[in-house]
Amino acid sequence: MEFKDISILFLALVVVRLWWRYWSITGGGRKNLPPGPPGWPLVGNLIQVILQRRHFIFVVRDLRAKYGPIFTMQMGQRTLIIITSPELIHEALVQRGPEFASRPADSPIRLVFSVGKCAINSAEYGPLWRTLRRNFVTELINPTRIKQCSWIRNWAFEYHMKRLHKEASENGFVEVMSNCRLTICSVLICLCFGAKISEDRIKIIENVLKDVMLTTAAKLPDFLPVLTPLFRRQVREAKELRKKQMECLTPLLRKRRAFLESGRREDDEMASPPGAAYIDSLFELEAPGRGRLGEEELVTLCSEAINAGTDTSATTVEWALLHLVTNQEIQEKLYKEIVGFVGKDGVITENDVEKMRYLGAVVKETFRRHPPSHFLLSHAAVRETELGGYTIPADANVEFYTAWVTEDPNVWKDPGEFRPERFLDGGDGVDVDVTGTRSVKMVPFGAGRRICPAMTLGTLHVNLLLARMVQAFMWLPAPNSPPDPTETFAFTVVMKNPLKAVILPR
């Protein structure tokens, strides 16, 4: 080797060494980012996370202990700023809400399903998001519409009870999650399309939408977009899945359009009157920058509502029942409250559940102890700003680790215990504001501009389904499958071994 080659090699090593230091200290080279674990050249902390073979949420739980309320992770090309303290979450989402109300860039795969960010959850903070969200709130979840659609819940929940009966008599036990998912999914399909469809069709839609959620969960190309050409197979598969999603939902929206144009009030499948389904409002909507929405956008917006509302609510019912099965005293107290309001056989209504204080406490404690999502959806700052004394670049993912707040012993007494009484008089959660507006103690729906717009509807589904299940049956552990609270991540944080329970008619 000549002297020239040795010099070039030496120089190259020095440059790589300096560059490595630069990356590992700053997480990508920008000044004054929050501290974080040192990373590797090019990939930052990505490989370290992958090597741990645990979901990201569990890795962050450990890093929080070391790096505190705000830290940086460099995941490939993406800079993630993780925020964990109640004070910083409140400052960013509530006090300075508009500054942190945007969403980061999407991966090519996610863009396939959102038709270029034409969904409430993925739209950047701006006129399109505002129009879609306002329409969603006024058309789908205003109190009059919720009341008008109570027949949908009655229809689906009655069917739910029959299915539980049948499953229990055939198998000796019931599986909670799969039944709750199916029921809540059928309610949301009917709210979106006004259609009452067969269980087999609901199952097909449910499975396709579950695949969509898993496909759009963060994967390697999200963090290394430069390598997207290497992930051609994944992009091709995503496009095939999108085709399947279109094929199973387009017939419903075409049928709805034809039904509206026919001027009829009702038919065999279209059970909601004109104007009562979410899609009816979307047909009429003028979306800024998009005009009238096409079938691709309509499918995306309805899928978003079905996806966002199914697993979140079903997961909550499953976790609540885990505690009722393992703690019969809580279950008995809840049963007595329900019977006190409506009797053993009375039909529980939306108005009844609003008045049931113990039911409210059980559900709040479930949201606290088992928030369906440990992080909010990824946020982004609308422009470069500062938080906690550090720079927050405009193109970074700002990730709010809200689950930590409910595990924090400085915020909650014995946070690991499941104790609904903490939400009753004298308890440490009695005045808690779940919207996080006053302060952040538990925010299962997020807080500020991007707070879940269907918080009331989601809570209603959980309250009503749980109350009806407890009124109809006594819930006991299945002898061969003892309840196991181990968590895993599947879009929401669910029980790794789904809850199986023996049910005895009351």
Ligand code: HEM
């Ligand atoms: C127990 C039930 C539910 C829980 C715990 C829940 C939780 C959440 C959370 C944590 C977010 C993210 C907030 C953020 O990024 O700051 C969110 C957003 C959203 N949720 Fe829910 N949700 C529930 C039910 C529902 C239901 C039933 C629907 C629709 C029918 C729905 C529709 C949405 C939409 C459209 C967004 C995006 C909002 C935006 O970006 O502006 N959610 N939800």
